[in-house]
Amino acid sequence: MKKILLGGLFLLLFAVSSFALPQPQAQVEKMVDSILGVLQQSDLSAAEKKAQVSGRVQEYLNMPSMSRRTLGLHWDSASEQQQKRFSALFVKVLEGTYLNRIGDYSGGTVKYLKQRVKENKAIIDTVIVSDELEIPVQYKMLYGNDAWQVFDIVIEGVSLIKNYRSSYGEIIRKNGYEGLLALMDKKVQAMESSM
Amino acid sequence: MLLRIFISCFFGYLILIGSVSADDFDAAFGDEFSDNQAVAEKLIADPLQTLNRGTFWVNDKLYFYLFKPAARGYRLVLPRPARVSVGNFFSNLATPIRAGNALLQLEFRKFGTETYRFVINTTFGIGGLFDPAESVAGVKKQVEDFGQTLGRYGFGHGFYLVLPIVGPSSLRDATGVFVDSFADPIRYVNLETVEYMGVKFLDAETRLSLDRETYEGIVHDSIDPYLFIRAAYAQRRLAQVGEDTYNVNIFEGPLFDGDLLNPFDWFGF
Numbered sequence: 001m002k003k004i005l006l007g008g009l010f011l012l013l014f015a016v017s018s019f020a021l022p023q024p025q026a027q028v029e030k031m032v033d034s035i036l037g038v039l040q041q042s043d044l045s046a047a048e049k050k051a052q053v054s055g056r057v058q059e060y061l062n063m064p065s066m067s068r069r070t071l072g073l074h075w076d077s078a079s080e081q082q083q084k085r086f087s088a089l090f091v092k093v094l095e096g097t098y099l100n101r102i103g104d105y106s107g108g109t110v111k112y113l114k115q116r117v118k119e120n121k122a123i124i125d126t127v128i129v130s131d132e133l134e135i136p137v138q139y140k141m142l143y144g145n146d147a148w149q150v151f152d153i154v155i156e157g158v159s160l161i162k163n164y165r166s167s168y169g170e171i172i173r174k175n176g177y178e179g180l181l182a183l184m185d186k187k188v189q190a191m192e193s194s195m
Numbered sequence: 196m197l198l199r200i201f202i203s204c205f206f207g208y209l210i211l212i213g214s215v216s217a218d219d220f221d222a223a224f225g226d227e228f229s230d231n232q233a234v235a236e237k238l239i240a241d242p243l244q245t246l247n248r249g250t251f252w253v254n255d256k257l258y259f260y261l262f263k264p265a266a267r268g269y270r271l272v273l274p275r276p277a278r279v280s281v282g283n284f285f286s287n288l289a290t291p292i293r294a295g296n297a298l299l300q301l302e303f304r305k306f307g308t309e310t311y312r313f314v315i316n317t318t319f320g321i322g323g324l325f326d327p328a329e330s331v332a333g334v335k336k337q338v339e340d341f342g343q344t345l346g347r348y349g350f351g352h353g354f355y356l357v358l359p360i361v362g363p364s365s366l367r368d369a370t371g372v373f374v375d376s377f378a379d380p381i382r383y384v385n386l387e388t389v390e391y392m393g394v395k396f397l398d399a400e401t402r403l404s405l406d407r408e409t410y411e412g413i414v415h416d417s418i419d420p421y422l423f424i425r426a427a428y429a430q431r432r433l434a435q436v437g438e439d440t441y442n443v444n445i446f447e448g449p450l451f452d453g454d455l456l457n458p459f460d461w462f463g464f
Binding site for chain 1: 236237238279407412415416417418419422423425426427429430431433434435
């Protein structure tokens with residue numbers, strides 16, 4: 001009797017865990033592997049790497065959600081056209097920021113520590129390990145478009161989206177929505193010319 | 196009877212797991228996941244923004260025209276491993292700050308870790324020049340300071356402050372830096388003011404020479420570096436105060452189990 005119960009318990013536990021399991025973390029792993037795959041090809045030039053990474057990362061990110069959350073309250077008060085312009089510029093700012101870091105890559109692997117899933121939300125804890133430092137990186141994900149997609153990255157406790165929201169929010173309050181868009185436009189052009 | 200105990204244990208277990216993980220999960224997500232858009236975007240109060248921006252500007256110039264060139268020269272004079280050792284030395288020397296604050300926060304385990312690291316690194320690590328506690332036993336440094344201690348006991352930042360040379364801080368954290376300086380052994384070595392400042396300069400330059408141009412990246416990429424750094428500072432400090440929600444603890448000693456070497460574990464702390 002006890003054995004059956006124990007067996008049932010294990011079955012149940014197993015069922016519970018496998019029910020929630022693999023997709024979100026597997027998705028992050030796929031994204032990371034595809035980026036590392038490009039970075040580790042030593043025969044590619046920096047420009048080629050940038051182009052390839054940029055193309056590959058897009059499908060793993062929920063850009064509409066990232067844009068909306070970055071603007072927070074200001075999203076609703078903007079016109080649809082302004083929202084579109086913001087989204088387009090924001091993608092370019094993110095790309096410019098992270099693609100410019102590609103040159104800094106000098107080896108390192110990613111360890112997956114923990115996955116937490118609740119309904120359509122998930123948090124994946126990872127750590128980037130290189131020779132001399134370890135950087136905890138957390139991915140926050142949403143299930144949408146039939147796949148798990150990243151909508152925020154938290155590095156050493158600093159959420160990317162919160163950081164943008166805080167600084168962009170203050171710029172909007174000071175310079176208005178158009179002021180922010182103009183500044184972003186200028187930044188993107190500067191980034192593109194320096195690439 | 197047995198069955199009943201078993202069942203109640205099982206459900207107790209489920210409830211326990213459920214409640215623990217739910218709290219943890221929601222805390223980690225915070226307001227990020229709620230579709231409620233009215234999320235506070237102000238991460239830290241900044242009533243002295245004009246003054247702060249002035250200091251920020253001065254620091255920026257100091258960085259590019261004094262500290263950065265000095266770090267470049269330093270890199271040429273001293274090879275990387277030697278600079279790492281200098282950094283280790285200063286870090287080891289600052290153990291009383293970290294251990295003391297761990298104790299003030301009743302984090303006995305962290306206190307044990309810091310004590311252990313100090314003993315191992317001062318002896319086997321030749322006066323702290325090397326870090327065998329981490330490289331061999333896999334026991335990592337626990338960063339604690341008095342600003343964090345105050346935060347742990349519920350003190351907020353007060354307001355944001357950019358300190359000359361030091362950089363981003365707050366009323367609370369600047370107080371913390373001042374208090375921590377009393378636990379800094381260098382303070383009690385009989386040094387002239389100029390010598391003391393020279394030692395601090397070396398400490399800062401060592402760290403800068405090992406850094407990978409983080410600041411340049413931020414200045415290059417953000418529309419307003421001042422706002423970006425302020426937001427990152429507020430978030431980082433919040434995470435440090437409530438460390439357990441995000442921190443990763445990977446005790447994986449290649450030779451020993453790190454926990455085995457922590458005397459506080461022997462007594463079940």
